Amino acid sequence: MARKHATIHDIAKKAGVSSSTVSRALQDNPVINDKTRERIKALASKLNYQPNVLAHNLRKGRSKMVGVLVPRIDHHFFSSVIGGIEKVLNEAGYNVLILQALDSVEKEVINVQSLLEQRIAGVLASPLALSTDNKHYQKLVRNETPLIFFDNTHINMPVSMVLNDDYKGSRLATEHLIEQGCKRIIFLGGPRENYIYKRRFEGFMDVMAEHKLKVDEDLIFNRRLDFISGNEVAEIIMKQKVMPDGAFSVTDHQAIHLMQALKRVGVKIPKQFAITGFSNADYSSIIEPSLTTIDQHSLEMGTLAAKMLLEEFELRKANQFIPKKIYLNPELVIRQSSLRKK
Amino acid sequence: MARKHATIHDIAKKAGVSSSTVSRALQDNPVINDKTRERIKALASKLNYQPNVLAHNLRKGRSKMVGVLVPRIDHHFFSSVIGGIEKVLNEAGYNVLILQALDSVEKEVINVQSLLEQRIAGVLASPLALSTDNKHYQKLVRNETPLIFFDNTHINMPVSMVLNDDYKGSRLATEHLIEQGCKRIIFLGGPRENYIYKRRFEGFMDVMAEHKLKVDEDLIFNRRLDFISGNEVAEIIMKQKVMPDGAFSVTDHQAIHLMQALKRVGVKIPKQFAITGFSNADYSSIIEPSLTTIDQHSLEMGTLAAKMLLEEFELRKANQFIPKKIYLNPELVIRQSSLRKK
DNA sequence: CTGAAAGCGCTTACAG
DNA sequence: CTGAAAGCGCTTACAG
Numbered sequence: 217m218a219r220k221h222a223t224i225h226d227i228a229k230k231a232g233v234s235s236s237t238v239s240r241a242l243q244d245n246p247v248i249n250d251k252t253r254e255r256i257k258a259l260a261s262k263l264n265y266q267p268n269v270l271a272h273n274l275r276k277g278r279s280k281m282v283g284v285l286v287p288r289i290d291h292h293f294f295s296s297v298i299g300g301i302e303k304v305l306n307e308a309g310y311n312v313l314i315l316q317a318l319d320s321v322e323k324e325v326i327n328v329q330s331l332l333e334q335r336i337a338g339v340l341a342s343p344l345a346l347s348t349d350n351k352h353y354q355k356l357v358r359n360e361t362p363l364i365f366f367d368n369t370h371i372n373m374p375v376s377m378v379l380n381d382d383y384k385g386s387r388l389a390t391e392h393l394i395e396q397g398c399k400r401i402i403f404l405g406g407p408r409e410n411y412i413y414k415r416r417f418e419g420f421m422d423v424m425a426e427h428k429l430k431v432d433e434d435l436i437f438n439r440r441l442d443f444i445s446g447n448e449v450a451e452i453i454m455k456q457k458v459m460p461d462g463a464f465s466v467t468d469h470q471a472i473h474l475m476q477a478l479k480r481v482g483v484k485i486p487k488q489f490a491i492t493g494f495s496n497a498d499y500s501s502i503i504e505p506s507l508t509t510i511d512q513h514s515l516e517m518g519t520l521a522a523k524m525l526l527e528e529f530e531l532r533k534a535n536q537f538i539p540k541k542i543y544l545n546p547e548l549v550i551r552q553s554s555l556r557k558k
Numbered sequence: 559m560a561r562k563h564a565t566i567h568d569i570a571k572k573a574g575v576s577s578s579t580v581s582r583a584l585q586d587n588p589v590i591n592d593k594t595r596e597r598i599k600a601l602a603s604k605l606n607y608q609p610n611v612l613a614h615n616l617r618k619g620r621s622k623m624v625g626v627l628v629p630r631i632d633h634h635f636f637s638s639v640i641g642g643i644e645k646v647l648n649e650a651g652y653n654v655l656i657l658q659a660l661d662s663v664e665k666e667v668i669n670v671q672s673l674l675e676q677r678i679a680g681v682l683a684s685p686l687a688l689s690t691d692n693k694h695y696q697k698l699v700r701n702e703t704p705l706i707f708f709d710n711t712h713i714n715m716p717v718s719m720v721l722n723d724d725y726k727g728s729r730l731a732t733e734h735l736i737e738q739g740c741k742r743i744i745f746l747g748g749p750r751e752n753y754i755y756k757r758r759f760e761g762f763m764d765v766m767a768e769h770k771l772k773v774d775e776d777l778i779f780n781r782r783l784d785f786i787s788g789n790e791v792a793e794i795i796m797k798q799k800v801m802p803d804g805a806f807s808v809t810d811h812q813a814i815h816l817m818q819a820l821k822r823v824g825v826k827i828p829k830q831f832a833i834t835g836f837s838n839a840d841y842s843s844i845i846e847p848s849l850t851t852i853d854q855h856s857l858e859m860g861t862l863a864a865k866m867l868l869e870e871f872e873l874r875k876a877n878q879f880i881p882k883k884i885y886l887n888p889e890l891v892i893r894q895s896s897l898r899k900k
Numbered sequence: 901c902t903g904a905a906a907g908c909g910c911t912t913a914c915a916g
Numbered sequence: 917c918t919g920a921a922a923g924c925g926c927t928t929a930c931a932g
Contacts, residue, residue, distance in 0.1 A: 271924070
């Protein structure tokens, strides 16, 4: 391990003062004599003194580190949210510890445990929600560690959260497809236990019902496309007696794979078949045709979540904390993949 | 802040034993009586005891946390490397603290400082290298904090590193273009101070010279495409008396933007103009035509770097540490954008 | 303006 | 097998 670092005690000895004085000088405590302070500071930098945050936090009983839990960092959405979080928290003097669950609830549990042991100041989490198990998050609540959910959530926990209005986003995309003349729209979903996908499904179904459009059970693909490939879905589509004319996908990833599979078998996009995705991934604008999708204001979600956490710190001190929910307005980004009327 | 957590002392009091005994019991020290241990463990879990890692590390003089510094996490390459790092380090009982510099040397310096203060066990870093300033990394070296560079580097520091053989990757791509019949190839580069881009430039130039192909100074775009758009480059290309027939780009991102700009003005890719990128970004396979590029084995780079760090821990203990460099073999991934001969 | 002392929550060498 | 004591590196209430 690293060489022994210089300590406050070392500096004190060399300077011929007490540790108390050194500690105060380094903190710019105005009570210390100017000359003494300067002498101590010079000595500290000469000795290459690095404050020991471990000891500092232990003594102060709190840390300036916030944990951020995400399913994975290699999704543009999450890295963008994290960008927003870091911006706000760094300015407020907090460090951010990023942990990814990599789609494993087990790892998510380990990550929460690790944050708990680090005596982290607070946690910002986008829970996996692959299972309804939330004992690990309950543990944080029980320890009164400030916790904010973003993007995804365990909806009934007494925790503040900033969510995308998935229901509304889903409505926007579906209405857009209908407006473009689609009548027979397929649904590419995700696991229903996941609150997000549940809401997107509901938005889709409601709009379809309002427009008295039939939804064929066979054309609801309600799981991740990891399990059913774009090619397979395309094949099923091509076998239909009445050819479907559009698809609403709950992710951009699925939408693109379906689009490419359909192109391969000669379907013209968007002329014969319109497609919309969800979440405005970075590649959704560079593929061709570019993908119509729902933007979730990821950066803003990050800054908002971070601000809520800082606010919660204050409110808890005053014993006035009450959880609140904020819904962000999703935005329809119209691109080429859905524009049948030009 | 969080409610006061239960401590070893609290458990000891309730159990009617000393803190020493509790500490030993929780560590499964075999010297402790089985019944006592069980009683203590039951009590600990009943009190919802969470070990305080801060205190633990302070006492032990080391932490089980490793810092990972990257320019940004929203590049597939880096998130993939991080995936590899986490896999190896988590298995070895280490936590990973991810920090991003967001293209700011200033933030990189702050991040290193923060790791230093956390008394981190070691650091894995992909330095920005926008400037030649490496004082912050020198500080880590001086403190004998194990440090590994990956992907990018300050080449002359006494630090172990695992690098992509950028020179060779660049050669592969250039040779491929020549093999496909390109004679007048343009170069889309990045800032020359960056060791990576420097090497890619050298590889390109050497191969061109070996094949006695002329490189027009006007067709070397040696900076990021952020500053000169795909459209601008396309415009310059179209103005040439002898039309260039290929481009080697040091990033996929630039390659794609140029490709789209050229398509917009009617150039047929790859028939009239072949393009290769670098680093096999996730979207390079889904765009059309799909992009020929150089894969850098990002996951392997991560696992290797992590293993080197673990090894360095051991070597330092035995006072046998000597820095070493490992170069990974880049791989040419041939796709549609460059295939002029079919 | 400065210092001695206590304590944050742990671990461990030493003694019994 | 168990405990008292010291100490990791800090900060701060108290005293002067």
